[in-house]
Amino acid sequence: MSTARTPRTARKKHIAVVAAVAVAAGALGLASYSATKPDEPSASVASGEKGSAAGPRDGVFPELEALARRDARDPLAQGRADAPVVMIEFADFKCGYCGKFARDTEPDLVKKYVEDGTLRIEWRNFPIFGEDSERAARGAWAAGRQGRFWQFHEAAYAEGAKEKGFGEDRLKELARAAGVKDVARFTRDAGSDAAKAAVRKDQEEGYKLGATSTPSFLINGRPIAGAQPESVFEQAIEAAAGDRAGGGEGGKSGQGGRRSGEDAQDAQGGQGGQGGQGGRGDQGGKGGKEGSGE
Numbered sequence: 009m010s011t012a013r014t015p016r017t018a019r020k021k022h023i024a025v026v027a028a029v030a031v032a033a034g035a036l037g038l039a040s041y042s043a044t045k046p047d048e049p050s051a052s053v054a055s056g057e058k059g060s061a062a063g064p065r066d067g068v069f070p071e072l073e074a075l076a077r078r079d080a081r082d083p084l085a086q087g088r089a090d091a092p093v094v095m096i097e098f099a100d101f102k103c104g105y106c107g108k109f110a111r112d113t114e115p116d117l118v119k120k121y122v123e124d125g126t127l128r129i130e131w132r133n134f135p136i137f138g139e140d141s142e143r144a145a146r147g148a149w150a151a152g153r154q155g156r157f158w159q160f161h162e163a164a165y166a167e168g169a170k171e172k173g174f175g176e177d178r179l180k181e182l183a184r185a186a187g188v189k190d191v192a193r194f195t196r197d198a199g200s201d202a203a204k205a206a207v208r209k210d211q212e213e214g215y216k217l218g219a220t221s222t223p224s225f226l227i228n229g230r231p232i233a234g235a236q237p238e239s240v241f242e243q244a245i246e247a248a249a250g251d252r253a254g255g256g257e258g259g260k261s262g263q264g265g266r267r268s269g270e271d272a273q274d275a276q277g278g279q280g281g282q283g284g285q286g287g288r289g290d291q292g293g294k295g296g297k298e299g300s301g302e
Contacts, residue, residue: 073229075213077130083152086118087128092252093245095127096226098134098214101144101164101174103222105235110165113238117245126249131157132210134222143198144174145207150197151188159186228252 076094079085087094095117099106114129121127133148135141144164151160163169163185172178176195183194197203214224225232225241228248232240 067230069229069231071229072217072226072231075217075226076128076228078128082130083155083157084131084133084149085128086158087122088125089128091122091125091128093121093127093228093248094130094226095241095245096130096132097223098132098210098219098225099223100133100135100137100141101148102135102137102141102170104170106223107165107167107170109223109235110161111167113235113241116238117241120242121245127245131161132214133207134211134214134219134224135207136222140174142207143176143179145210146198146203147174147179147182147194149203149206150194150200151183151186153197154188154190154194156183156186156188160188162186 073094075096077085078089078094080089099109117127118129122129131148133145135145148157148160148164151157160182163182164174169182174182179198180191180195183191188194219233221233223233223235227241227244228251230244230248232244
């Protein structure tokens with residue numbers, strides 16, 4: 009009798025998981041769409057009510073939180089693998105708003121939260137603006153093979169860098185600027201099937217989740233779309249850290265909201281911040297857009 013019930017139970021569990029992921033993916037898709045929809049307030053943090061911040065447990069999806077890879081050997085990530093908060097970033101090197109986030113916001117988040125062990129940032133290549141985007145993504149992956157991904161990331165997002173394009177010679181320049189020692193190997197790696205497969209894996213993950221703009225983020229399962237004000241990310245990170253530590257909402261000052269991974273307890277939720285007006289970006293790839301947080 010038990011063997012007869014097991015397949016049905018497994019099927020029910022599978023259906024429930026698929027349905028939950030579909031709902032979570034829809035939330036990220038809504039956040040992405042709202043961040044690029046003109047003339048209306050941006051749904052920068054997926055929440056239930058327009059014009060109000062999400063509640064302590066609103067807008068958080070365990071199915072999305074589970075996408076954090078937490079691989080200590082991942083060269084496209086920074087921060088402790090056991091950090092209480094993981095921010096997954098889907099971005100494109102041709103995306104102007106991604107560059108704005110990389111230059112204006114991310115360095116502060118690294119200094120405030122990555123360096124003290126609160127936050128881990130995991131990059132996902134999400135090229136949506138054509139072949140130039142694809143080449144840049146493969147180049148970034150190749151730089152990571154030599155431990156220079158984040159240096160390449162900084163060089164590729166420097167002011168005016170994307171206007172120079174990402175042709176083969178330009179990628180070599182960026183690799184040298186990033187301190188990649190073996191540029192010949194970099195070129196081979198960037199053109200390899202392994203690079204294409206790695207980029208495709210990240211890209212397909214983003215599309216399956218419903219991301220329609222860059223940059224798009226997941227902070228412990230909470231979707232945020234667009235280069236939102238720094239305070240939006242700070243509030244989401246601190247809230248997630250506070251919930252992990254069993255302390256409820258994270259305060260703006262960060263007090264009581266940061267705990268080490270060893271002390272973190274499984275929990276979900278966190279109060280996100282409000283974003284600004286969404287701006288429509290250029291079209292590209294599979295209908296992708298750049299999400300504004302201004």
